[in-house]
Amino acid sequence: MTPDDMSSPTHDEIREYLHRQMLSSVSHDLKTPLATIIGSLEVMTxxxxxxxxxxxxxxxxxxxxxxxxxxxxxxxxxxxxxxEADAVRPRLEAARLGQMIQDAQARLGPLKTRGELRVTAAGRDELTTDPMLGARAIGLVLHNAYKFGGRKAGRTEDNPLIEVSYGVANGEGFVRIRDHGEGIPPEMQTAVFDKYMRLQKADQQNAGTGLGLTICQSIMRLLDGRIEVSNHPDGGAVFTLYYPDKTRG
Known part of the structure; x- marks a missing residue:
């Protein structure tokens, strides 16, 4: 049963249904990689x-x-x-967007070897923010781009091209991340930040709890920033993270 199958469901009933679906999805997403790890090590042994x-x-x-x-x-x-427990607080310090991007990429593990990342600086990149949270937000968008945004000039999903530009202007920093996937329909561009979004897709072949962009939005709000999404005229999704420069308080 889906939310659309319910007879006049209440808001609470829909959220309860989606909550159960999320638990089921999380269980599957945890067991699948664990089964591969155990199987590989058993064969080796x-x-x-x-x-x-x-x-x-x-x-x-x-x-x-x-x-x-x-x-x-x-x-x-x-x-x-x-x-959700309001247990995260930013720690502001001098930071560089370029270094935050490098830190984010370093934490992607083997995923970063699956494609090409092109990074372009647009002017200065110094600002005051929380560099750990800032890098975490960038990493979540990069993970999404590597996983879903891979087609251009004969490239495959396993060989994505990700383009990143960054800089600081008018009191805020920006990191713009473009993939070369199918893009996001305009009517779905707000919903991609909903933690229940993935559960409502018919295509479930891509594993993942679907929390990455939700967490990214939470981080940007905590930093008094924002994240915006659009489609590039030549194809692919564009996510732009805006970091207010806290240098002047």
Whole structure:
């Protein structure tokens, strides 16, 4: 049953249904990478001497990739709980947008090897903000772009091109992240920040709890900033994060 199948459902009934669906999705998203990790390590343990070096490397790579994916899921779940409990406070200090982008990319693990990231600076990038939270927000959008935004000039979903530009002007910093995927329909551009959004899609082949953009929006609000989404005229989605410069208080 879906929310549309209910007979005049109340708001609370719909949210309860979606909550149950989220728990089911989280369970699936945690068990799937864990099963791959366990399976790869079991094969290595039982058949190590019979495996070729290439096969050993493949099994280790699969386990490591899924371990990073599991860590990403769990981190998002814990972060969502912290934001809903109002337990996160920004720590303002001098920061550089370029360094925040580098930090965000470094935390992507094996995912960052799946495509190409092109970064362009537009003027100065110094400002006062929370660099850890700021980098976390960038990383969540980059993760989304690597995962869903990969087609251009013969590229595949496993070889995405991500374009990032950044700078500081008029008292605020910006980080603009463009992918080359299918874009986001205008009527869905607000809904992508809803933590229940993914659960209402018919296509469930892409694993993930769907919390990344919700957490990103929570971070930007905490920093008194914002995140905006649009479609590029030549295709693909564009997410722009705006960070107010707190240098002057």
């Amino acid at each position: 039982m058949l190590y001497d019979r495996l070729s070096e290439e096969k050993r490397r493949s099994l280790i790579s699969s386990a490591l990739t899924e371990a990073f994916r599991l860590d990403y899921f769990i981190t998002n779940i814990l972060d969502m709980a912290k934001f």
